[in-house]
Amino acid sequence: MDDEFILNIDLDYTKPKKKSNYATKSVETSVTAFSLSAACSFFSSPSVASPVRQKQSRPLHIGQGEPSGPPRKRQRVLSTLKPKIPKVRTSAISDTPQPEASEGQDSAQTSKPAGHVISSLFTSNPVVELPPVPMASTKIQAPSNAPLRDDSTFEGLGLNPLLTSHLRDKMNILKPTAVQRASLSAILHQSQSDRRDLFIQSQTGSGKTLSFLLPIIHDLLPLSSLSYIDRSIGTLAIIVAPTRELAQQISEVLNTLLQMRLRESDPDASDGDLGPRLTRWLVSGLLVGGGTRTHDKARLRKGLPILVATPGRLLDHLQNTESFKVAKCRWLVLDEADRLMELGFRETLDGIIKALDGRRNLALAAAKNGDTFGGEVIGGWNWGPRRQTILCSATIREDVQKLAGTALHNPLIIKGIANESAPPVTARAIRSSTDNSSAPEESIANFIPPSQLSQKYLVVPLKLRLVTLLALLRAILTQAQRSPASGNKIIVFFSCTDSVDFHWELLRGAAMDQDDEEESHQSSGEDEKGHAAPAKIPVLARSAFLPNTTIFRLHGSLPLPARQAAVKGFSMASASKSTKPTPSNSKTKIEMSIIFCTSVASRGLDLPLVRAVVQYDLPTEGGATEYVHRVGRTARVGKGGEAWAFVAPEEVEWVKWVEGGVQGESSTKGDEPGESTAGAKASAGKLVPVDYEKILLSGFGGSSKGDAGQRATDIQLAFERWVLRDKSHSALAQKGFQSHMRAYTTHPSDEKHIFHVRNLHVGHLAKAFALRDAPSNIKSAPSQGPSSGPKQAAAPQTDRMKAKAKYLPISRNDATGANSVSPRPSKAKERAKRKLTVAERMQEVMKAQGKLTKKDGHIVSGGGAHEFQVAGTDALERLAR
Numbered sequence: 001m002d003d004e005f006i007l008n009i010d011l012d013y014t015k016p017k018k019k020s021n022y023a024t025k026s027v028e029t030s031v032t033a034f035s036l037s038a039a040c041s042f043f044s045s046p047s048v049a050s051p052v053r054q055k056q057s058r059p060l061h062i063g064q065g066e067p068s069g070p071p072r073k074r075q076r077v078l079s080t081l082k083p084k085i086p087k088v089r090t091s092a093i094s095d096t097p098q099p100e101a102s103e104g105q106d107s108a109q110t111s112k113p114a115g116h117v118i119s120s121l122f123t124s125n126p127v128v129e130l131p132p133v134p135m136a137s138t139k140i141q142a143p144s145n146a147p148l149r150d151d152s153t154f155e156g157l158g159l160n161p162l163l164t165s166h167l168r169d170k171m172n173i174l175k176p177t178a179v180q181r182a183s184l185s186a187i188l189h190q191s192q193s194d195r196r197d198l199f200i201q202s203q204t205g206s207g208k209t210l211s212f213l214l215p216i217i218h219d220l221l222p223l224s225s226l227s228y229i230d231r232s233i234g235t236l237a238i239i240v241a242p243t244r245e246l247a248q249q250i251s252e253v254l255n256t257l258l259q260m261r262l263r264e265s266d267p268d269a270s271d272g273d274l275g276p277r278l279t280r281w282l283v284s285g286l287l288v289g290g291g292t293r294t295h296d297k298a299r300l301r302k303g304l305p306i307l308v309a310t311p312g313r314l315l316d317h318l319q320n321t322e323s324f325k326v327a328k329c330r331w332l333v334l335d336e337a338d339r340l341m342e343l344g345f346r347e348t349l350d351g352i353i354k355a356l357d358g359r360r361n362l363a364l365a366a367a368k369n370g371d372t373f374g375g376e377v378i379g380g381w382n383w384g385p386r387r388q389t390i391l392c393s394a395t396i397r398e399d400v401q402k403l404a405g406t407a408l409h410n411p412l413i414i415k416g417i418a419n420e421s422a423p424p425v426t427a428r429a430i431r432s433s434t435d436n437s438s439a440p441e442e443s444i445a446n447f448i449p450p451s452q453l454s455q456k457y458l459v460v461p462l463k464l465r466l467v468t469l470l471a472l473l474r475a476i477l478t479q480a481q482r483s484p485a486s487g488n489k490i491i492v493f494f495s496c497t498d499s500v501d502f503h504w505e506l507l508r509g510a511a512m513d514q515d516d517e518e519e520s521h522q523s524s525g526e527d528e529k530g531h532a533a534p535a536k537i538p539v540l541a542r543s544a545f546l547p548n549t550t551i552f553r554l555h556g557s558l559p560l561p562a563r564q565a566a567v568k569g570f571s572m573a574s575a576s577k578s579t580k581p582t583p584s585n586s587k588t589k590i591e592m593s594i595i596f597c598t599s600v601a602s603r604g605l606d607l608p609l610v611r612a613v614v615q616y617d618l619p620t621e622g623g624a625t626e627y628v629h630r631v632g633r634t635a636r637v638g639k640g641g642e643a644w645a646f647v648a649p650e651e652v653e654w655v656k657w658v659e660g661g662v663q664g665e666s667s668t669k670g671d672e673p674g675e676s677t678a679g680a681k682a683s684a685g686k687l688v689p690v691d692y693e694k695i696l697l698s699g700f701g702g703s704s705k706g707d708a709g710q711r712a713t714d715i716q717l718a719f720e721r722w723v724l725r726d727k728s729h730s731a732l733a734q735k736g737f738q739s740h741m742r743a744y745t746t747h748p749s750d751e752k753h754i755f756h757v758r759n760l761h762v763g764h765l766a767k768a769f770a771l772r773d774a775p776s777n778i779k780s781a782p783s784q785g786p787s788s789g790p791k792q793a794a795a796p797q798t799d800r801m802k803a804k805a806k807y808l809p810i811s812r813n814d815a816t817g818a819n820s821v822s823p824r825p826s827k828a829k830e831r832a833k834r835k836l837t838v839a840e841r842m843q844e845v846m847k848a849q850g851k852l853t854k855k856d857g858h859i860v861s862g863g864g865a866h867e868f869q870v871a872g873t874d875a876l877e878r879l880a881r
């Protein structure tokens with residue numbers, strides 16, 4: 001036995017009371033102590049190498065249609081995957097050689113505080129059998145969202161020459177994508193009297209933004225030749241986006257377009273002669289929450305012909321700002337309409353449409369009174385063309401259809417078809433507001449990821465999540481150093497803001513060899529060159545575990561300047577060479593960037609050079625659609641990319657479930673030469689399993705898998721020491737853990753058979769937050785959980801049950817009014833819940849946990865109300881009201 005090996009101790013709460021009901025022979029061991037065989041080498045066990053585990057009669061099969069029904073108890077085994085413990089080792093984890101830090105040397109272990117659990121990473125984990133990988137799913141297919149390679153051109157589609165030359169010369173955009181071809185064909189050739197509204201649906205990264213911006217500018221540009229046109233005309237086009245980040249991004253693209261030359265050279269004229277000069281009155285403005293209203297008002301008074309806004313702030317100005325002139329508005333775009341609905345903006349959008357109609361009717365009536373021209377031109381303005389509305393949405397769910405019914409008149413549906421032999425215009429009528437026939441849902445393509453995207457998943461035991469995440473990031477970063485052209489950025493999705501903050505602070509602060517007082521990176525908010533961070537709250541950090549890499553964080557609880565700084569910093573980071581030679585290698589390295597974020601970054605954000613998207617937490621809302629949006633942050637406009645999903649052994653059914661959600665008709669996919677359409681369909685949306693042990697090896701290196709296991713253990717201990725070092729660190733970890741658990745409970749009822757908090761081993765999950773506390777010892781915030789309410793009807797029996805009970809859905813006992821832990825939501829309640837929007841579910845969960853309290857007659861969020869944030873506490877408060 002190796003002297004340095006510590007005992008692996010699982011306390012009672014991790015010990016099943018009954019034998020597993022799906023193992024013939026339980027090999028579960030409540031380990032109080034065991035001897036480590038010298039031959040017991042991590043990863044090298046044949047049972048690990050083999051895809052088939054003979055010991056288990058019912059191992060967890062992936063993607064083989066696990067029977068639904070009550071969640072089964074986990075099978076846990078005393079894993080043979082234990083690290084061999086070298087006596088002295090030099091860490092290869094950071095570029096700087098680190099002194100040994102092994103479990104045996106862990107000082108915290110010798111004076112283990114009461115309630116602390118130091119368990120090995122590699123014991124008592126469920127065994128997972130990965131399914132064989134079909135060849136077709138590993139084959140990278142032709143891109144489905146790339147610019148077209150046929151003879152389509154912007155000129156050929158009739159786009160204004162000033163715009164086409166600007167796209168070509170200044171933006172390097174030479175050919176349209178399929179959705180751009182379809183929308184330009186549909187809009188540019190409409191007569192003024194026959195302006196149809198549009199419903200645009202297309203893959204992520206297929207250039208939807210230009211598909212609505214180009215027609216708008218094309219339409220407004222000719223007004224420049226009218227002598228009386230200037231900014232005082234007011235706002236002629238409004239683009240509504242669900243988040244501030246997305247609004248800002250659209251505004252930036254718009255600004256780039258509006259910087260085009262306003263005079264074209266006349267090819268027929270003699271050299272040097274130019275065409276007529278247009279005035280530069282077409283300017284754009286951005287209205288989002290977080291900015292000051294007074295500043296907005298001053299800009300509106302000057303006139304903003306094209307406006308990008310978030311819904312709340314836009315409605316606010318429509319209702320309260322007199323100088324906001326919108327009577328002549330000709331375009332309204334509702335981008336990411338399904339997201340707008342999910343965030344509860346239905347009433348706000350209705351209000352916006354009503355306000356626009358009302359102001360137009362008032363102005364028209366006033367103009368008619370003083371009419372001197374007759375006909376459609378009244379008061380010098382052509383009131384004939386009606387306002388045209390464009391609605392972009394990935395899906396056409398019931399709520400989006402209802403919105404389309406109110407907002408769109410006689411709409412055309414535009415789909416980006418990657419198949420180049422498809423007709424140039426793919427526009428079909430869908431129901432109008434006056435047409436009561438049901439919408440042909442099948443006419444809307446399934447929302448599938450780009451075909452060139454490589455989708456992978458890892459089934460990772462809960463305890464190993466944190467170290468596997470780090471290993472994966474390191475592995476991707478190493479790849480990126482070899483092939484920087486494929487991108488130098490990684491996006492990592494977490495379920496809640498507290499989890500983002502914890503992981504960001506952990507990587508920022510922890511290091512392998514750290515004195516108690518020492519912080520790896522101080523909270524100065526400065527980058528390594530000493531530049532002050534643009535926001536007071538730091539959003540960028542460096543980590544001792546990820547050399548040459550800047551880590552950003554982004555979530556809805558950060559103030560607007562910090563959010564903007566994070567998006568900007570991450571987007572701007574180019575694949576430039578680091579000026580700092582690394583100690584272990586004199587060669588210069590590519591600078592890398594990672595962003596830790598919530599779903600706030602999942603929709604519409606176009607961040608260049610993203611080579612990988614990692615879903616550390618699977619989406620708690622939006623199901624397969626949200627999954628496709630998230631993975632769509634990479635593999636944009638024909639480029640490659642990879643997507644990784646972390647799946648817990650208890651959640652393996654998710655893989656089949658999400659594949660089913662994204663597959664459907666893949667008729668939009670381009671086939672590779674020689675590959676049948678059926679083959680392409682079969683592999684559409686397929687996720688390929690990858691063994692997490694391989695990731696540990698490639699991420700942590702070493703000469704054997706045993707070395708990698710040891711490094712994983714060392715790193716886990718370093719993380720745990722960081723958490724123990726300071727109360728504020730423990731608080732961050734505990735808050736992250738608790739918020740994660742609560743976010744987990746917000747999975748909708750039709751996902752509960754996959755994601756139910758009852759299935760989770762909370763002790764193992766706590767380890768993934770580097771916590772040594774037994775879960776029952778983790779302090780809840782004062783107002784949280786059923787324990788803060790009246791006496792529970794059914795008191796949990798064990799520590800483990802108590803720990804889980806904190807996060808189980810709460811049901812109201814009608815007779816007594818007492819809160820009780822509901823072991824399983826009633827069918828009626830499940831059915832009722834199925835109809836709830838995510839906003840309602842979030843609110844419900846938060847209410848149940850006492851997070852919303854009454855203040856001044858309003859329900860407001862308590863201290864932790866921001867933790868599910870996708871849109872900021874103000875959004876939740878608005879929802880709650």
Ligand SMILES: Nc1ncnc2c1ncn2[C@@H]1O[C@H](COP(=O)(O)OP(=O)(O)OP(=O)(O)O)[C@@H](O)[C@H]1O
Nearest residue numbers: 147173175176177204205206207208209604606637
């Ligand atoms: N025709 C084109 N040729 C080359 N690049 C293009 C073209 N059109 C757009 N792009 C670029 O493609 C990127 C993605 O565009 P955009 O953000 O509009 O995609 P999207 O379809 O809206 O994606 P998402 O659904 O994720 O919001 C942008 O960087 C844009 O500049």
